[in-house]
Amino acid sequence: MPNPSLHETCASPLRSLSPADELKGSAARKARFWDRIAVKYAADPIADMAGYETTLRRVQALLSSEQDVLELGCGTGTTALRLAPCTRRLLATDVSAGMIAIAREKLAAEPVPQLSFAVADADAPVAGQGEYDAVLAFNLLHLVTDLDRALELAMQALRPGGLLISKTACIAEMNPLIRYVALPVMQAIGKAPHALRFDADALRSAIARQGMDIVSVERHGTRGKDFRVFIVARKPA
């Protein structure tokens, strides 16, 4: 019989990682790209300001000061700072500590009592079951590792009747030259992150597979073809 205490004390370099350590390792890998570009991301202007403002107004109309809200993949917190005053409490999270550090600087300069930031991976549980009235994911769902798992976790975090509100890029709808040439080249040289290639119908189906009711599917872009679909879905009451 192996002596369990020996196994616990003799650290072997070949010892396999626990699932929790594996999750931490994969979150650190995902964060690397975003940590590297965080300062530039914060400085870059929003490409379609009119479309962004339409999305903000739409989301503000869906939120209320009686709601606890979770944002996944919040980046440097620009949107969270705008939305938090419409909520009771907004926890905005991102896998990148670099992004969250900048978000916290912005919050310190412009305090909003309802808002807090945390580093968290949307591919792993961020919240307890049924803790939130709304889960927000802007420009995130095409970046997660496992869309079904991330949606399942978002659904679990919601209270019955709670809303999932997402706006995200549909890479399968982009020009094939971007999909099959530019994006893979950029990824190979570390200039673009890993990205899932779904279209709006596939995303809508993935959300519906989690048992959520689709409330609305919209496009808010004001410049040419809009590849980013805005979807509101409700967890059944």
Ligand SMILES: C[S@@+](CC[C@H](N)C(=O)[O-])C[C@H]1O[C@@H](n2cnc3c(N)ncnc32)[C@H](O)[C@@H]1O
């Ligand atoms: C394109 S930026 C969008 C940021 C912000 N939501 C916005 O709309 O400006 C994508 C963000 O998602 C974060 N991200 C990528 N993968 C993630 C994951 N698995 N879990 C949480 N955040 C993630 C990145 O660190 C980055 O800040």
